[in-house]
Amino acid sequence: MAERITAVKGMNDLLPADMGRWHFIEGKVRDLLGRYGFAEVRTPILEKTALFVRGVGEGTDIVGKEMYTFEDRAGEAQQGVMLSLRPEGTAPAVRAAIEHNQFGQEPLSRWYYLGPMFRRERQQKGRYRQFYQMGAEIYGSAEPFADAELIDAGWRFLRALGLDDVTLELNTLGDEACRPAFQNALITFLRERTAELCGDCQRRMESNPLRVLDCKNERCKAAVAGAPSSVDHLCEPCRAHFDALRALLDGLKLPYVLNPRIVRGLDYYTRTVFEFVSRAEGEGGLGSQNTVCAGGRYDRLIKSLGGPDVPAVGFAAGLDRLALLLAGSGRSFAEGPHLFIASLGESARVRALALASELRAEGFKIDQDLRSGGLKGQMRRADKVGAKFVLVLGEDELAAGKAKLKRMETGEEREVLLDTLAAELRACGS
């Protein structure tokens, strides 16, 4: 036997049995975001590495050590260009918007994307090297109304999935006017308590002091309990923005908790940041990877990527994690056929093939067993694939232009004319 070639580490096959959940999630993305006026954009999976270095931030872990990067084959006279599999969706969407002059043509745009992202991390529950993200972005409004509508869209999306134990956590990071002062205050505070911090945090103090606030170590948590909060160091415009957003969320009856420990891992965020966190625990939960959707405002990103000075706010949701939550919910997302046609005898088989084709053309989802076999086996098959109805087509029925239509759920069965079968199925509410 030849040696087997297996999938690349951290990259999962989504098998047909999983797709019911995924279609459900993707359907809700299109439905919900469509209602809010978001239009889909699809960008390439491969981008120039420079896009992420500039857009996401050179110092971030994502860009610094998690990207799949390689040199493109060199052309005739030029050097190869460094390319990367996209690790996130915002920078590519912004790149496309700039490239196609979206900002020159529409002062306000709502875009969403959906697709695979790649990060070379050590995988664990809900964290894979190829994973799927949906993201929504609003370009062109600096006002808190944009933040509020976007958060509302994320909230309604998660509710539409039936995820009730998800909570919204909110924070603000300030902007270039007030964040430096806050960071200085924080660093001063931390320096006085260096001895109480874990090794990781002593390192983070210099590299990314905000992260110390997010440490799970109990001693660190205690040490930073009285740390300065970004909310207390906001400049006047940032404070007004945050207060207005909170009032708008209250008006939307959208519950949230303030969490000063939320810090985003991407450099481009300003002002508003938020996370939707799943509180489900145990088998159906997500363990430590429980942030299911997260985002914030990034007013400087478009300009820093060479576009006009246009403000933006957006979020991304991890679809693998949502699928995991749905899988643990015990709900069924089976996509069974309307009708399974069971045929007996060669001429009935021939008729069944044509009948299936006609009904499929009418819009019905039809299944049949393509192997010859007894009625029992075909019934079992129909049950297994979750068919709502079974049509039993034998030689006797065929001669009379009839067949028996059985509703699987109740077992009731009655004769129907083949000519009126489509109308019958429609009437049955299938």
Add this chain to the structure above:
RNA sequence: GUGAGUAUAGCUCAACUGGCAGAGCACGGGACUGUGGCUCCCGGGGUUGCGGGUUCGACCCCCGCUACUCACCCCA
């Protein structure tokens, strides 16, 4: 990148102190000649992750490797 745990049938797991590798589910068939689910019966399926060592004998003990899982880190 760091730490811990696990590895036996497609899946979930058994197998006493080292003594013939098993069950449930799933799959196929039958009980029921043209009626699914429930029940009962039968069946196919295995290099016990890989390599070495100890032993009369290894799923079991020892060493190495690999993979996976969870956690840290990071993030959605």
